[in-house]
Every structure is written in structure tokens, then in C-alpha cells.
Amino acid sequence: GEDVEQSLFLSVREGDSSVINCTYTDSSSTYLYWYKQEPGAGLQLLTYIFSNMDMKQDQRLTVLLNKKDKHLSLRIADTQTGDSAIYFCAETAGGGNKLTFGTGTQLKVEL
């Protein structure tokens, strides 16, 4: 079956880097995504990476993909209090834009 796993919680100090990890099982996934969910809101796409890439950088965000180990990570540089949210990784499942979401990681940024 398709399982996307993440650790449940991460706490960092403001200004530090955050690294959120994800493992997935479907090696045929074409794209992998990171979504952010702020309190009381829906999920919002943060970034994505194509499966033939190892790394993608987008301002403070760096996505690393280790396809051999089926491991995806999201690094947030200079983490701010506004980054406090739940972060979901997701993989394409079965073609089209149907996604399998991870369990979500709650990031708490402390002053």
C-alpha cells in the first residue's frame, strides 16, 4: 500500500534552520510536494520537486530528494514565527493529480 510517513512534531528557535523529513513508498511517484497548513486554513502548496531531481531551492526553502531511500526533506532557513504550521509531504498516486498525503509535521517556532 501507499504510506507516507512524517514525524509528528518539530520545535525550533527563531532564526535556526528547520528540517522536516518524509518517507514514502511509491517509487513510481513523478512529483513530490510540500504543503503548509496554517491554523484554521486549508493546505497551501509550498513547493514541489520532480522525481529526477535531487535538490530544489526556492528562497528560504530547500527540498532534498533521495530516491534510492525514498526520503524527502524540507529545509527552512532562518525559521520565523510565521512558519509555525503543519507541513505535509505528498506524492502523486495513480497518475493525474491525485495525491497521497503524509501524516503532517507540526512545526513550532519559539522565540
Added chain:
Amino acid sequence: DARVTQTPRHKVTEMGQEVTMRCQPILGHNTVFWYRQTMMQGLELLAYFRNRAPLDDSGMPKDRFSAEMPDATLATLKIQPSEPRDSAVYFCASGPDRVIDTQYFGPGTRLTVL
């Protein structure tokens, strides 16, 4: 700025009542998804439509839940009769049906069944 809209944003009802949640997908998107989010189960896919046809509703309790798309601008999720265990946030998402594209989420309907 195109967005997925959902109504109502909040709903409190009593056990046994019918609940209808509505979603307006982004114009031009031909896939629509319904999700349920709870603390215990996380994000669960309930139903998935492409070009208004249901493709996958295996995540939905069939005896009480139903999902439809009467037209391309409206998707509905009904629960009849509702139960306290249905209390959750229900999200609708839409997207163009291409692998390179993704899903755009609405703000959700927070349902409380007493």
C-alpha cells in the same frame, strides 16, 4: 485570484440531522477532491471526481455519505444521518488533471455533530 470556496465555514448540528457541504472549484479545474481531517486520523481522502464523474469514493462511508457534482461549478458532500464521529474539518480541493499540476484547497467546513 481564483480560489476554491466552501460553504458553510462552520456547522453545528445534532446527531441524526442531514448535513450538506458545498464547494465551488476553481473555474477550469476538472478534478475535485473531498477530504476529512481529524486529529486522530489526519487527512483522509473521501471522494475524487474527474470531469464530474466519481472516480474513487472508497474512503467514504457509503451508508451515510454521498458526494455529487450537479454541475462543473458545484460539488456537494452530504451526510445523512450525521453522527458525533463525523465531527471534523472537511476540505474540498480542485485542480487541472495533470501530473505536473496539483491541488488547490478550500478553507474547509468545520462540522460539529452534538
